[in-house]
Amino acid sequence: MESMIKLKNVNKYFTEHKAVNNISIDVMQGEFLTLLGPSGCGKTTTLRMIAGFEEPTSGQILLDGVDVSFKHPYERDVNTVFQNYALFPNMNIFNNIAFGLKIKKLPKKEIEDKVTKALSLVQLDGYKDRYPSQLSGGQKQRIAIARAVVNSPKVLLLDEPLGALDLKLRKQMQFELKHLQRRLGITFIYVTHDQEEALTMSDRIAVMNQGEIEQIGTPDDIYDRPKTKFVADFIGETNLFEGVVKEHSNHKIKVSLEDEQDIEIIDDPSNLSKLKHGDKIYITIRPERMKLSYNTEKEKNTLEGKVKERIFVGSINKTVVILSNGKEVIVNEPAVNTLKLNGYDEEVCINWEFEDGVVIS
Ligand SMILES: Nc1ncnc2c1ncn2[C@@H]1O[C@H](COP(=O)(O)OP(=O)(O)O)[C@@H](O)[C@H]1O
Ligand SMILES: [Mg+2]
Structure with a gap:
């Protein structure tokens, strides 16, 4: 056309x-x-x-x-x-x-x-x-x-x-x-x-x-x-991480974040094939793709941290979690389906699906 x-x-x-x-x-x-x-x-x-x-x-x-x-x-x-x-x-x-x-x-x-x-x-x-x-x-x-x-x-x-x-x-x-x-x-x-x-x-x-x-x-x-x-x-709210590619297959990579646990990303080979072992990359994960829990989940990514703040914004709860390396992560959960907290400074896990991380070059 x-x-x-x-x-x-x-x-x-x-x-x-x-x-x-x-x-x-x-x-x-x-x-x-x-x-x-x-x-x-x-x-x-x-x-x-x-x-x-x-x-x-x-x-x-x-x-x-x-x-x-x-x-x-x-x-x-x-x-x-x-x-x-x-x-x-x-x-x-x-x-x-x-x-x-x-x-x-x-x-x-x-x-x-x-x-x-x-x-x-x-x-x-x-x-x-x-x-x-x-x-x-x-x-x-x-x-x-x-x-x-x-x-x-x-x-x-x-x-x-x-x-x-x-x-x-x-x-x-x-x-x-x-x-x-x-x-x-x-x-x-x-x-x-x-x-x-x-x-x-x-x-x-x-x-x-x-x-x-x-x-x-x-x-x-x-x-x-x-x-x-x-x-x-610029578009929306996001969590940006810096990491290094550690393991690499067709549709999956393992990324090591500084002073944190490794995370994994599943994506189309077309998006991952350009990457090599040792490459420094950025990863973004939208706050609404993350969930809080008290557990490490096997088939998901998990980062551990302490709750710094939680605010109620309309229909969502916005929770700020500080990782041990000092980085702040924002987690947005529907208010009707949010982890009940016992208080600030509580230790929590942030979980998200391998498919929900996006690699930015
Ligand atoms: N007539 C002009 N003479 C000199 N500089 C201009 C003129 N019009 C725009 N600019 C400059 O060009 C850039 C882009 O401006 P503009 O297109 O108005 O941006 P936006 O609409 O995205 O805010 C800016 O740095 C602005 O100062
Ligand atoms: Mg303008």
Whole structure:
């Protein structure tokens, strides 16, 4: 299948500063792709190049098979939704949404139909005569979205569109946006620094760091199989261990952790075959993959430690355990199914399945 947006080895320098470093991405028709990364990693610059507000220093951007790298924004069938809404304050909602259609000189009746439909899509039927100042932040953002989809662009670009909203409204809008995207079938490229937002909404996530893409994959992929330390650390909460490969077979390795018991990892040969005896590696294990007990289990990994702290977070118990080498490990267990503790400083075992450790090179 032909991709809707294709970035080929795209670079962007601002004088000496390299903001985007050799990015290649294929976004499929109808896909919801998120660029995720910390502030300053190059997300907005990448989006602005796709929109046509910046030119790449080198590389190519294709929209539906056509090279648009140096075309003006209005020559691309792409719309952008910004965090700050960018509505025209002196125009009512109808005229805000109709603006682009009027420039295109569409017949009046058609404009009216399209605006009415767009308002209904964002559940603001009946708001057309209001002015932006008479709307709440969430409503303004809905109007900005209605304006962006009213002429059915091939691609919608969204730069932290929910960033200015409070948490509850943001969660609600995440679902609405995702639903809207499914219904319209428009390709979305969404920018956020919020990993939870990215995991909730995206078909695929491109994790960016210092102008580069560290990993592209489905939310499951990115969460369960991080390829780099940066990705493991940035997405969700994790326990990172450093170790040395001690024994090695096709689908299983034994790893010695400094001053701790050996642990084992079972994985596909494709992921383990690159490793050699004596290699120094990192291993990540998600806190929710671990369980506390008072026992060493034969067919699982076990580390022993002392309970430092336990806090109740919503439906989970988060327990911090200190190993004898001083390292702190976080264990998240469902509150309904947690080891009852007799007190702090108690000696406990942390157990997890051999399959639940992920090797990071
Ligand atoms: N117009 C510009 N001139 C100079 N440097 C810029 C410009 N725009 C962005 N940058 C720099 O490029 C880097 C990436 O910025 P940006 O794409 O805005 O990051 P993000 O959206 O991920 O926070 C940052 O270091 C930023 O300071
Ligand atoms: Mg930005």
